[in-house]
Amino acid sequence: MNLSRKSVSRPAASVSTRIVAQKRWVHRNQLEIGMYVEELDRPRIETRFMFQGFIIDTPEMLLAVQEACEYACVQTEKLARISSNSSRRLVGAVRHH
Numbered sequence: 001m002n003l004s005r006k007s008v009s010r011p012a013a014s015v016s017t018r019i020v021a022q023k024r025w026v027h028r029n030q031l032e033i034g035m036y037v038e039e040l041d042r043p044r045i046e047t048r049f050m051f052q053g054f055i056i057d058t059p060e061m062l063l064a065v066q067e068a069c070e071y072a073c074v075q076t077e078k079l080a081r082i083s084s085n086s087s088r089r090l091v092g093a094v095r096h097h
Contacts, residue, residue, distance in 0.1 A: 014083075015081050015082065015083050016081070016082050017079055017080065017081055017082070018079075018080050018082055019077050019078070019079060019080075020077065020078045020079075020080045021075055021076070021077050022075070022076050022077070022078060023038060023073055023074070023075050023076075024073070024074060024076065025041075025071045025072070025073050025074075026071065026072060026074055027070070027071055028065070028066040028069060028070060028071065028072065029066070031056060031062060031065055031066060031072060031074070032056070032062070033056050033057065033058070033059065033061075033062055034055065034056065034057070035055070035056050035074045035076075036053065036054070036055050036056075036074060036075045036076075037053065037054055037055075037056060037065060037072050037073070037074055038052070038053050038073045038074065038075050039052065039053075039072070039073040040065075040068060040069040040071075040072050040073075041069050041070055041071040041072070042068070042069055047068040047069070048064065048068070049064075049065075049068070
């Protein structure tokens with residue numbers, strides 16, 4: 001019984017990179033300077049923030065956001081490598097659910 005394996009060659013994959021934007025809700029204790037806040041868990045008019053989306057750029061703003069809400073929806077960007085011969089296409093991307 002001959003069980004030799006034949007090698008199947010695949011064409012070399014080309015890999016490109018893309019920026020993938022993700023939105024996720026985080027607890028106020030997870031907020032950090034530099035995060036882009038899209039939405040708070042309360043109406044904007046009940047807070048001191050004039051705009052719906054903003055970047056937390058100072059320690060004072062971080063504290064103000066933490067005091068204004070329990071959860072905030074933040075937008076993050078991940079660098080994803082995309083392979084041309086993959087059935088799922090995303091290679092090395094981090095997913096948060």
